Amino acid sequence: MIALGFCVVIRATSIFDRLVENMKIWGELMLKYVSQLARVMAVLGGLVLSALVVLTFISVFGRALNTLGHAGSLGALGEWLISTGVGPITGDFELLEAGVAFAIFAFLPITQLYGAHATVDIFTSALPGRANKALMAFWEIVLTVVILLIAARLYVGMLDKMQYNETTFLLQFPIWWAYAASFAASLAACVVALYCALARIAELATGRAYLPHSEGASH
Numbered sequence: 001m002i003a004l005g006f007c008v009v010i011r012a013t014s015i016f017d018r019l020v021e022n023m024k025i026w027g028e029l030m031l032k033y034v035s036q037l038a039r040v041m042a043v044l045g046g047l048v049l050s051a052l053v054v055l056t057f058i059s060v061f062g063r064a065l066n067t068l069g070h071a072g073s074l075g076a077l078g079e080w081l082i083s084t085g086v087g088p089i090t091g092d093f094e095l096l097e098a099g100v101a102f103a104i105f106a107f108l109p110i111t112q113l114y115g116a117h118a119t120v121d122i123f124t125s126a127l128p129g130r131a132n133k134a135l136m137a138f139w140e141i142v143l144t145v146v147i148l149l150i151a152a153r154l155y156v157g158m159l160d161k162m163q164y165n166e167t168t169f170l171l172q173f174p175i176w177w178a179y180a181a182s183f184a185a186s187l188a189a190c191v192v193a194l195y196c197a198l199a200r201i202a203e204l205a206t207g208r209a210y211l212p213h214s215e216g217a218s219h
Helices: 002-070 076-083 092-113 129-164 175-206
Strands: none
Touching (some): 002 076, 002 175, 092 129, 092 175, 129 175
8 A cells, every 4th residue: 555655646646747848848848939929019009109209309399499480580481481381290288198098008919928016015024935826826817817808808899989079189090900909019018917927826826937027127
């Protein structure tokens, strides 16, 4: 009986080791694809945000020139400025709202993957390592649920805007376009968040790392 029990323990240990090794291989492969997705979304978000910065600068500069032209202190030059039609970009704030919303969701995947959310560890820093891993796994799951809920509400909102064909006031472009862009970015955030939640659970169970080094801001 003792020999049988010993064999069962060895067999179970071997199965567990193979399972852990398979999880490591799967985790490395998934991390590769998830990292690529997060980086692509971050680049897209950066491009959109950069375009919005340029748009805002041109709009503010045009508004300043228009105001200067109407001031009357420049004489003929002021009249020439007015005649050129210089001024703020029409609907700049509408484009800004849609673009910033997309950029927020586009940056969320890489923020989630690298644990770059601001954290306050006044109390948790004194806890054992395993307890901290359990807390991280718990909050990772909570945050994943929140991201999934936000994505679901964005989808509902997009359908609502499509149904009523709502448009912006100045540019008259369909509002659901902005919802669709944010929803697409939120889907990427959902994929990354689900991986991070599973990875935290795997780290807690096996003690191995399945996520990149955390770069969060601790306070």
